[in-house]
Amino acid sequence: MGQALYRKYRPKKLSEIIGQEHITDTLARAQKSGRISHAYLFTGPHGVGKTSTARILAHEINNLPYDDDQ
Numbered sequence: 030m031g032q033a034l035y036r037k038y039r040p041k042k043l044s045e046i047i048g049q050e051h052i053t054d055t056l057a058r059a060q061k062s063g064r065i066s067h068a069y070l071f072t073g074p075h076g077v078g079k080t081s082t083a084r085i086l087a088h089e090i091n092n093l094p095y096d097d098d099q
């Protein structure tokens with residue numbers, strides 16, 4: 030069975046997210062400095078990458094490999 034396009038082209042790193050540089054830069058700096066907050070609120074219209082960004086952040090914080098089969 031084929032893979033859905035949204036899964037095939039979903040970014041797997043914060044640096045691969047397009048159009049949300051102000052968000053990804055902030056999250057990358059927080060992670061690099063070790064000052065991750067206990068909660069983040071992702072808001073915005075449909076289709077801007079809220080879920081993808083949250084999934085990537087969770088994987089990077091927990092040092093887990095990003096696997097689309099989850």
